[in-house]
Amino acid sequence: MVPRPSLSPAALLDTPLAKGREAGSMQRQLYDRLKRAILDGSLAPGSRLPGSRALAESLAISRNTVTATYEHLAAEGYVQPDRQGTRVIELSSPALPPRRAGKAGAVPGTALRLSKIKPAVSRADADMALRPGVPALSHFPAAAWRRALDRAIRAAGPAALGYGDPLGEPPLRAAIARHLSIARGVRCEPHQVVICEGAQEAISLCVRLLSNPGETGWVEDPGYRGVKAAMHAGDMRIVPLRVDSEGLCVSERDWVRHPPRLIYTTPSHQYPGGAVLGISRRLALIAQARAHGAWIIEDDYDSEFRHTGEPIGAMQGLVEEAPVLYVGTFSKTMFPSLRLGFLVVPTRLMPAVQASMEEMLRGGHRHEQLAMADFIESGQFSRHLGRMRRLYRDRQQALRLALQRHLQVPHEIEGGYCGLHLTVRLPARFEDRRIAAEALRHRIAPSPLSAFAMQPQPSDNGLVLGYGNTPAELFEPLVKRLSMLARAADVAGQKAS
Known part of the structure; x- marks a missing residue:
């Protein structure tokens, strides 16, 4: 200017x-x-x-x-x-802004912990093909949702325009508790359910309530980037633990060397690898968490979409009074912009944190919450989930077939039996970040697997491919394009070396 x-x-x-x-x-x-x-x-x-x-x-x-x-x-x-x-009037002269340093650094006056929270990959538009985490938005029953909203607005009247219960609308908390008990095996009563703006706020709330600066948080590696941002914002010391084909790997030495305050895990469908945490590891993790006074954050982000066999039950319901805070979201089962998630707080923890939560949170989105309660209780939610399970199962199979036929580079497919994404591991010479960056130019938005790891290893090279919002008939041309980009990345890498 x-x-x-x-x-x-x-x-x-x-x-x-x-x-x-x-x-x-x-x-x-x-x-x-x-x-x-x-x-x-x-x-x-x-x-x-x-x-x-x-x-x-x-x-x-x-x-x-x-x-x-x-x-x-x-x-x-x-x-x-x-x-x-x-x-x-004589005014105080504001200090001149400091000269910009040659290298990027923390802006004076901002918290130092913010320098640890950095985007790992470029942001992609929601409508880009193969973007992970986006549901089939064109298949959402918008008319049924609109009717639920209309009923909520008419029934609630002007009172719902004011602040509501800070922990969420009672009808929605009750509907979620009933649904989780039947569908996920979660042990909870409505008063334990706290409504949040998506799973990310629920995780951040766990960090604020249960940790102090400098305490240790365990995360899966590779794993969900949002939990790392939440723990960094809480000034926690993050310890990444590797995952294998059976999920989070925890050794006796980990408990001794860096005992945690919080443990984050995605046991029913590890993100992004897709593994299921086995029952022996689940029970051991619960027992050790109890012994060490740690809390487990169970993120059950998309396990409603199990494609084969019976649903994998929640870890929270395995034993009575488990030290587990259960996190769920409607971003995948409904649509992301709804911004509704929930946290199930253990019964024995609730008296200690309820007053704090009521001060920290503010009631909002009341009509959406009431409409969501109606959507669940009327059976519309279950019918929608059933339709989406069939759609995502078909898309997963179609993507897997397209990869087998047209991805003309060495690869290994992981996951695909739950959720909205597949993970494709590639040899290290096919640099995943280079492939992902080039794919964005073609409006294809896979995520590089290495971007999910805090301590990347050569095996953490690959692509996370979302099939939720991409029609099956596009998979073959998209995979052919990715195959071409992968070969080009290999050639470029050889020239650079």
């Missing part, structure tokens, strides 16, 4: 104001002119402004315009009226 030249005190009286709608009102122009002159020192502290009559005549404007402008400046503290007229 080009700075406008300062006007001398004499020019303030002589230079006419602009006319026309685009220039703005005379009062606004005069106010901006005088304020700028005071701030840049053209009108020195203690100097007196012209009388309202004299200035109005000089600029050929209404005296009322000048009077109103002076009153506005006085209200904001730029000038002080007295018996002799209106004088400029």
Whole structure:
């Protein structure tokens, strides 16, 4: 923005104001002119402004315009009226901004922990093909949802326009508790359910409630980036633990060397690898967490979409009073912009944190919450889940077949028996970040597997492919394009080395 030249005190009286709608009102122009002159020192502290009559005549404007402008400046503290007229107040000079350093660093005044929260990959549009985590938005029953919203608005009346229960609307909390008990094997009562703005806020809430700065949090590696951001924001020390074909790997030495306060895991469908945490590891993790006074955050982000066999039950319901905070979201089962998630707080923890949560949270999205309760209780939610399971199962199979036929580079397919994505591991020479960056140019948005790892290993090279919002008939041409990009990345890597 080009700075406008300062006007001398004499020019303030002589230079006419602009006319026309685009220039703005005379009062606004005069106010901006005088304020700028005071701030840049053209009108020195203690100097007196012209009388309202004299200035109005000089600029050929209404005296009322000048009077109103002076009153506005006085209200904001730029000038002080007295018996002799209106004088400029002496203002504190703001410090000049520091010179920009040659290298990027923390901005002075920001928390140092923010420097640890950095995007690992470029953001992709929601409608880009093969983007992980996006459901089939065109298949969402918008008409049924609109009717649920209309019923909620009519039934709730004007009262629902105010603040609601900070922990969420009681009908939705009750509906979620019933659904989780039947569909996921979660042990909970409605008072334990806390409504949040998606799973990310639920995870951040766990960090704020249960950890202190400097305490240790365990995360899966490779794993969900959002939990790392939440723990960094809480000034936690993050310890990444490897995952294998059976999920999170925890050794006795881990408990001794860096005992955790929080343990984050996706046991029913590890993200992004797709493994299921076996029963022996689940029970061992619960037992050790109890022994060490740790809390487990179970993120059950998309396990409603199990494609083969019976659903994998939640870890939270395995034993009574498990030290597990269960996190769920409607972003995958409904649509992301709904921004509704939930947290199930253990019974014995609830008395200690309820008052704090009621102070930290504010009721909101009341009509959406009431509509979601209606959607669940009316059976629309279950019917929608059934349709989506069939659709995603078919798309997963179609993508797997396309990869087998057309991905003409060495690869290994993982996952695919649950959720909305497949993970394709590639040899290290096919650099996944290079492939993903080139794919974005073609509006294809796979995520590089290495971007999910805090301590990447050569095996953490590959692509995470979302099939939720991509029609099956596009998979073959898309995979052919990815195959071409992978071969090109291999050639470019060889030349660079």
